[in-house]
Amino acid sequence: MNTPTTTGNESAAEVSTKRRQPPSQADIDRLHKILHDSGTKCAVLSIVPKYADEFIPRTHEALPTTLTELYREDALQLDQNTLATLCKTVFDTIEITPEQVCRFLFDSILYPMV
Secondary structure, three states, rough: OOOOOOOOOOOOHHHHHOOOOOOHHHHHHHHHHHHHHOOOOOOHHHHOOHHHHHOOOOHHHOOOOHHHHHHHHHHOOOHHHHHHHHHHHHHHHOOHHHHHHHHHHHHHHOOOOO
């Protein structure tokens, strides 16, 4: 990962205030793989398309649309107002029945994701 370059003569405060480059896509992918391979289900991976399928409940057909199914890559390019409008439109279309709530609670208690 990207770390600031030091000459060895700077204090920790000077090093920590240096401008850091954002992580590259390779850095992000490497972090996702490390989290995935850790043996623990990391909730962050539930929104990463490559790993999201592992977080879909066993009784998927009895539950409402999962958030991962609502993912739209093109939304990353939208301006804030357009994105907010899209989010409201999507949110207004989400329906959850009492039966789906019961199914989710039943599965969460009896078959929690480990």
